[in-house]
Amino acid sequence: MKVADIISKLDLIKVMDILALNEISGNINVAYRFSNAKIGKSGYSFGRAQFDTRNNPYAIKFLKNKCDFTDSEIKRLLAMDPDVSDLSVKLYKHRHQIDAYDKLHISSLVSYIGNLEQLPDMDEESFIQILDYHNQFHLAHNGKMHRFLKSKKTIVSQDILKFKLEQLKWGKLYPADIKRRWNNIHNCFK
Structure with a gap:
């Protein structure tokens, strides 16, 4: 099947759920708290796609603009503060925004691949x-x-x-x- 045909029939929610199996073992609750894979240098992550806070300036921008995280809270994440449970509580309150951000991310992945020749x-x-x-x-x-x-x-x-x-x-x-x-x-x- 041609990639364009696959994309035209693709269910983004299904794709989000499938990729969540790899990123968060399918446990949706993990998407709404900060986790640390401890492999690599990604720092704390969140969302189904596990947006890295250390390597992804867009994730930081999202946390500030959509979840009202302060500069000092962001510094704690980037410094790998060992206890960010209070920040996870704050993140959890923005579940709907995180889901929308995940869907936008998956949509951008699909578009990117669809545009490769x-x-x-x-x-x-x-x-x-x-x-x-x-x-x-x-x-x-x-x-x-x-x-x-x-x-x-x-x-x-x-x-x-x-x-x-x-x-x-x-x-x-x-x-x-x-x-x-x-x-x-x-x-x-x-």
Whole structure:
């Protein structure tokens, strides 16, 4: 199926819920509090998409503009204050804004991928696997993953799994995480 056809039928809420399996183990309550994966350098995160507070200035802007976080509260998050339970209580009060921000984020991921040229034919599962890749690693225009996709006429989700395990540093260091994420998505399409 062509990517444009997949996008035209895509249910963004379903996609949000599928990606939440990978980011927050499907536990929606985690989306509304600050969590720290302790892997990588993302700092505290929130939302289904687990917006990083350290690496994502848009997440900070969202917290300030939509959730009324003060500069001193933001500093605590960025400094990795060990107890941000009071900030999580404040965040929880903005559940609807967080859901809207997640939906906007997923919509932007879909649009970005939809605008990449020379993508192969695929099924919906493969498209969601690519979305998950983009959400986690960023699918750069003409980057390694994009060149891989352009080299294929059709692609299945197993091709994406193999690519991530063999071509990514993360796949070599954390193959169990790559397989877990792939299986979470794959199991939604059985």
